Amino acid sequence: MSVLNTITRLWRFHGGLHVPEHKAESNSAAIEALPLPAQLVLPLQQHIGAAARACVRVGERVHKGDALARADGYISAALHAPTSGTVVAIEPRPVAHPSGIPVLSVVLESDGRDEWGPNSLPTPIEDYLRLDPAYLRERVREAGIVGLGGAAFPTAVKLNAEGAIRVLVLNAAECEPYITCDDRLMRERAHAVIGGLLLMRRALGVKDCIIGIEDNKPEAAAALQAALEQFADDAEDVLLQQIPTLYPSGSEQQLIRVLTGVEIGRSRRPVDSGILCQNVATAAAVHDAVTEGRPLISRVVTVTGSGISTPRNLEVLIGTPLSALIEYCGGYTPRAARLIIGGPMMGLALPGDDLPITKGMNCVLVAGADDVSAPEESMPCIRCGECMNACPANLLPQQMYWHARAREFDKAQQVNLFDCIECGCCAAVCPSHLPLVQYYRFAKTEIWAAEREKKKAEQARARHEFHLYRLEREEAEKAARLQAKKSAAQQRGHEAETPAADPKQAAIAAALARAQAKKAAAKAEATAGESSNELSPEQLEKLAAARARAEAKRLAATQTAGEAANDATAALSPEQLEKLAAARARAEAKKAASAPAQANADAAPALSPEQLEKLAAARARAEAKKAASAPAQANADAAPALSPEQLEKLAAARARAEAKKAASAPAQANADAAPALTPEQLEKLAAARARAEAKKAASAPAQANADAAPALSPEQIEKLTAARVRTEAKKAAQEALAAATAAVAALDADAQEEAPTASPAAEATPAPLTEEQLARLAAARARAEAKKAAQSGKPASSDQEQ
C-alpha cells in the first residue's frame, strides 16, 4: 500500500509566525534573462563540502558549459562556465559569507558570443523516465547541481541514498517573505519541476512523492497540478498538498512534519527516517541536466524590496555581479537601506553589491529603512516567553539566551542550543528587541572552536605519550646493548688480559657525548634568545630583528605558534602540555596579540609549571590593560643588568618596536625575558608590572625609569631619557590606535573562556556580553572559522539551511 494513502491530514509544528509576506511586489514579474555580463566571478566553494578543484588555466578559452572546476571529493560539486570566454584570473575574491574572507575564484571574461562548446553538452535524453538510476545520479553529479533553496548541498550526494528512502518530499513552500523565484518557476516551468521530481524519484528508487506548497501560491499549485496531469501515469503516487502559510514551513524539518507528521530532530537526518527533501528549483535543474545535458550555470533570482526601482525575477548566470542585477532592475531607490541575500528572516546582510551570484542565492532583497528593523537598542529580557511561543523547534530561547550571554556554553547545550535552526522567529517577536539569533550563533561557534581545540590537545597528548614511550624503549634497548657489549668485552678482557676493548668503549662514550651535546644544543636552541639578562649585543640585535620580522607576520605567526608548541611537546610534562594547549587556544583567537603567545610557546620547555601559571596570569592581566605602558616596563626590568652598549641598542630596538602596533610587542618582550627568571623574580616582575599598569601610559616611563635607576649611570639615564622622548612623540600619535587594539585584544582574550589561566577575579565573574561585544566577537569568530575551514577544506558553516 502506498504510504500516501495513510496521509489523510496535515500536521502542525509548534510556534511559527505570520510575517508580512510581501510576495506581491515581485510575484507577477515573469522570469527574464539578465543580459550577458562582461565578467563573471565563480567561487570554487559555493556549496557545502570541499571546494571544487580548478581544471582550467589562466588565459584558457572556454566554451559555455565547459567544466571550470571538478568536484574534489565525495561531498563537493563541479563548476561550469556559464558563458564562453577567457579565464583571466584564478584568485581569491570576496564572496557573500558572514566572515567576508575571500574565496579562490575563477574569473571569466565573457566574449559576448555565449557559445556552447562541441563537447560541453552530453547527449540530451528524451525518454528520461526510463533511465538507469546510477546513470541519472552520474549526470546530476557532473552537472554540478546543488540544493538551490539556499543550503547548496550537493544534490548527487543526497540522491545516493537509494533504497533508504520511502518518501520524497518536494519543497515548494517558499515560506520566506519577499521571495518569489520558486513561485515563478513553478508557474512558468511546472513541467520541468515535475519532470525533475520524477527523475529524482527514479534515481532514489522511491515511489511516493509529496509536494508541499504554501497556500499563498494558488497559481503555482494549479500549474503543478496541470503538469502532473500531463505526466499522467508517470506521475502516479505524487501527492500535491497545499499547506497553511506559516513561517518557517519551508524549513526542511518543519515541512516534513507538516506533510507526514514525522519529526526529524538534530539526532536524526531526514534520510534516517526514510524521507528526503528537495527544492523545486533543484528539481528543475535536475530535469535540465538530464534532458538537455545542461549543467547548473544559471538560476532564478528574485530582486525585490522597496529599495529597488523595479522588482523582478531574473534568470541569472552564476558568477554575475550583484550590481548587474541591481542595475537591470533600475537601481536603488532613495529608500534603500539594507542589502540582503535571501529573505528577511534568515538572509545575510551585505555591505555592498560587488559580489557574485552563487548557486545558493535565491533572492536579492533591497529593503527600505522602514521594512526592516533598525538595530534597535535592546532592553533586558523580561522572560515573557514570546520567543518560546514562536519557536518552531519548541526550544526555550530565553534560557538559551541567558546562558549564551553569560558564556555558560555547557548549559546552553543542555537546553538544546544545537536544535536551533536559526529561523529568527524568536528575535522577531521579542519585546525587548534582543538579537537572540546572534547570541546563538556566537555560542555555537564558541562551542565548535572549543571542541576542535580539545580534539587537537588530545591528539597532541597522545603523540607526546607515544614519544615518551619510544624514548624509554630506545633508552632501554640501548642500555641492554651496552650491557651486552660490556659483558662481552669484559669476557674478552678476561680472556686476553689486554685492554683491547678500550677503543670500542671510547667510541661508545664518544657517541654518547655527541648525543648529549646535540641534546644540549637542541635545548639551547629551544630556549634561545630568551634572556635579556645574559644576551650579548649580537644576540640582542638579532632578537630585535627577529621581533620586527615576527610582527610583520602577525597572522602567519598564529599558525606557527601552534606548530612551535607541537615541536616543543617532546620536552613537556603532561601538565605543561595541558597549559600549553590552553595557551594555544587563546593564541589562535587573537589577532595582534598572537605574537606573544608564540614567544611563550617557544619559551615553554624551560618553564616549570608554576612559572607557566604565573606567567600566564601575568599575561592575562597585562593584555587587558593599555598596551602602551608595558614595553617601558619590560625594558625597565631588563635594564639593570645591561651594559651601556646593550642599553643603547635596546633603546633603539624599542624605538623600532614601538613604531609597530603596541599590543604584540610588550607581551613578547616579557615572555622573552621570562624563561631565565626564578619564581621570585617572576613574582617581583608581576608585582612591578601591576604597579606600572595602574598608571596611565604617560606616567609609566617615569616609573620604569625610576625602577631602573639604581643600576644606571647618569649617562645611561641621559640616553634612556632621550630615547624615551623620541618614542613618546611617536607613541602619542599611536595612542588611539594602541588603545583600540588593546580593547580588541582584551575582548578576544575574554572570549576565550580564560578559565584555566585568567586571574581569579576575571574567572569568577565573566561579565555578561554586551551586544556590541557580541557583534565584534561573532565577526572575529566567523573570520577565524572561515579561515580554518578554508585550510582544512571543510565547509565553514551551513548558515541558511532553508
Place this chain on the structure above:
Amino acid sequence: MQFATTTSPHVHLGNSVGRVMRRVVYALLPGLLALVWIFGPGVLVQAAIAVSTALAAEALMLTLRGKPLGRFLGDCSALVTALLLAIALPPLAPWWITVLGTGFAIIIAKHLYGGLGYNPFNPAMIGYVVLLTSFPREMSSWAAPLTLHGSTPDLATTLALVFGERSAETLDAVTSATVLDLLRTQIGLGHSVTEVRSSPVFGLLGARGWEWVNLAFLAGGLWMCRQRTAAWQIPAGMLGALAVISTLFWLVDAARFAPPWFHLFSGAAIFGAFFIATDPVSASTTPRGRLIYGAGIGVLTWVIRSVGGFPDGVAFAVLLMNIAAPTIDQYTRPRVFGARA
C-alpha cells in the same frame, strides 16, 4: 553604495516592552473603574501617589545606575508596578504608606536586584508585604463598599483622610473590616461559616461589592490572555488549584471551610491570578512550569487564608512561588522538536 550589515532576522513584528506593559494597564482599567464605583475615589488618589512616587524613584535609580532614562521610563514597567500596588492598598490608606511601599518596591525590590528583568520577586508584592507586616493597622481598614453603606466617601473626604489628620471616628464611619478578616475572626470565635456568611458584608458570591470588582478584573485578565500579554497557564493553574482544594475541604467540612466561589470572588484571588502572578519576570517561563507555578500559588493562597495568620494569602503565595520558579523551569522543559518523547 554601503549598507549596514546587521544579523538576521531583519524584520521585527513590532512588539516592545512598553507595549506589553501598556496592555497590562489597559486590562486594569475595568477593575479600577469598578473599585471607584464600589469604594469611592480613594483608589485613584492612591494610584496618583503611587505612580508619581514610582516614576520619581525609577528616574532616580536609572540615573544612579547610568541607564538611559527615556528608553527605560518609556517601558512603563514602573507604572504597572505602581498601579498594582495602589490597587492592593486600602483606598483610604495614609499617603506615606503608599509612598513608602512604592519606593520600597521600585528602589529595593526592583533596582537593587538589577532592575527590569532581573528581579526575582514581584516588586509590587514585596512593597505590599513590607507594608502589611510593618503597618498592619493602617493596612487592614478598607473603605466600606457602596453596597453596604449606600454611599462612598467623596473626593474631599478621601483627600482629607489620605493627606490629613485621621481621627478614629471619621475613619470608622467609612471603613469596615474585609470579609476575609471577618471570616477568620468569626471562625476563630467558634461560629460556623454559614452563620458568618449571613452577615451583611457578604454578597451573592463572596464579599459584597467585591464580586463586581473581581468580575471586572476577570474581564480585563481574560482580554490580556487573549492578547497573549499574560500567559493563560498561570491564572488557569492558580484559580483551578484554588477551586479544587477549597471544594475538597468545603465538601469535607462545610462548617469550617468557606466554599470555592467565596475563595475565588472575595479577596485578591482573581486580581492576583491575572495581574500579580503573571508578572513574567518573576514567574515560571515554561508552559508546563507556568501551570505548576500557578497551581502552587492557588494552593498556598488557600492554605494561608485557611490556616495562616494573615487575612489574604495571595501576596505571600506569589512571593513563595517566585522562589520556586527557577527550579520549576528546570524540570519542565518542553520536549524539543524531534526529540523522542
